[in-house]
Amino acid sequence: MQQELNSKEVTVENRSVNTYGILVDGQWINFESTSEAKKEEIKRLISTINKGDVIKLTMGSDESHYTDFELIKKVEYKKNDDDSVSFAEMLQRGQQEGIKGWETEEIMHDAEKKCATFKCVIYKQGKEDSQPIRYTAHGDASQDNVSNNNIAKHYYRMAETRAISRALRFALGEANVVEEEKE
Numbered sequence: 001m002q003q004e005l006n007s008k009e010v011t012v013e014n015r016s017v018n019t020y021g022i023l024v025d026g027q028w029i030n031f032e033s034t035s036e037a038k039k040e041e042i043k044r045l046i047s048t049i050n051k052g053d054v055i056k057l058t059m060g061s062d063e064s065h066y067t068d069f070e071l072i073k074k075v076e077y078k079k080n081d082d083d084s085v086s087f088a089e090m091l092q093r094g095q096q097e098g099i100k101g102w103e104t105e106e107i108m109h110d111a112e113k114k115c116a117t118f119k120c121v122i123y124k125q126g127k128e129d130s131q132p133i134r135y136t137a138h139g140d141a142s143q144d145n146v147s148n149n150n151i152a153k154h155y156y157r158m159a160e161t162r163a164i165s166r167a168l169r170f171a172l173g174e175a176n177v178v179e180e181e182k183e
Helices: 036-046 087-096 155-172
Strands: 005-011 014-016 021-024 027-031 054-060 065-073 099-110 115-124 133-142
Touching (some): 005 021, 036 065, 087 155, 133 155
Parallel strands (some): 027 065
Antiparallel strands (some): 005 054, 014 021, 021 027, 054 065, 115 133
């Protein structure tokens, strides 16, 4: 007996390349197929979508799984007038360009002077079957070098964000500064 299929336009909240899952309205919808070729195609397509993208899912009648999807609208991240890029854009690009993860480490924290320095190591996939390439960068923040008063009191987190931003820039070959590095 063949199952009836439905189509539904949805906005992506999250996605998992490893499990072929797409989070929509707080519910995970998983891919279902017996074809290995189709699974590989879907895995490749899932890696190109991000939060906010609108897709059309072809779903089983029970709506617990999908058998195919089509990209309807891609979220565009706006470049700033001053040639900086957003942290969100860098994260999105990182997912698309092989960033496998990162580790951060506190290098220095002086609570009295309200300053901190972090180190970040980004792991980016190299050529097939090779070890990930490591990119290392540092970021610091203090109440003196964070211009936004609402963020200055969170200097500790800003130092970590700046380290991640710089490491992402190195790994992705981005010459423009990330907005968070300037705040």
